[in-house]
């Protein structure tokens with residue numbers, strides 16, 4: 001068993017999502033599950049620009065990418081292989097402008113390739129190709145909360161990420177939400193509850 005922790009917060013020791021992920025991983029590290037860290041901000045994630053987009057469309061059309069497009073395609077495949085080598089995932093995901101941090105969207109754009117993450121049939125549509133994997137996701141936001149009004153923002157973070165995971169074939173998704181986590185009277189209590197939930201989730205993962 002191998003678990004890959006994909007972290008999307010660049011805030012290091014100040015990050016609420018990384019702290020919750022740490023609580024989850026404390027439980028996992030006592031087991032025989034191998035944990036690999038993938039800090040999406042570490043500078044190794046390839047870009048997904050003109051060459052990569054050209055490669056993707058070539059492959060989608062049944063052609064082989066060439067030159068710079070082939071290079072971009074190989075970098076995307078290498079990132080996918082690292083992702084696919086894990087049996088389970090932990091994502092730590094801050095809310096940024098109601099959605100996910102762009103580095104996580106970049107990761108999604110890099111790995112979501114035909115024949116790797118998804119298949120496509122003109123008659124039946126998309127088919128996810130990741131099988132037998134599961135995901136735990138830690139979500140944080142400072143202002144948005146599900147019980148607050150629209151003036152506090154909306155959630156395109158969890159629905160987007162979970163739609164992508166299901167689309168890719170990962171439908172066992174378990175979550176921890178710590179929101180809102182700033183300027184609330186009971187942030188300390190909510191933080192404690194969220195860490196308990198992270199610990200319980202890790203135990204569930206080991207069953």
Ligand SMILES: Cc1cc2nc3c(=O)[nH]c(=O)nc-3n(C[C@H](O)[C@H](O)[C@H](O)COP(=O)(O)O)c2cc1C
Nearest residue numbers: 009015016017094095096097098140141142143144
């Ligand atoms: C660029 C940026 C955009 C943010 N946008 C939102 C937002 O739209 N809604 C919200 O509730 N909090 C927002 N926040 C606050 C973070 O979601 C919050 O601080 C959260 O704890 C970040 O996760 P982290 O502590 O793991 O970094 C934003 C923070 C940053 C840095």
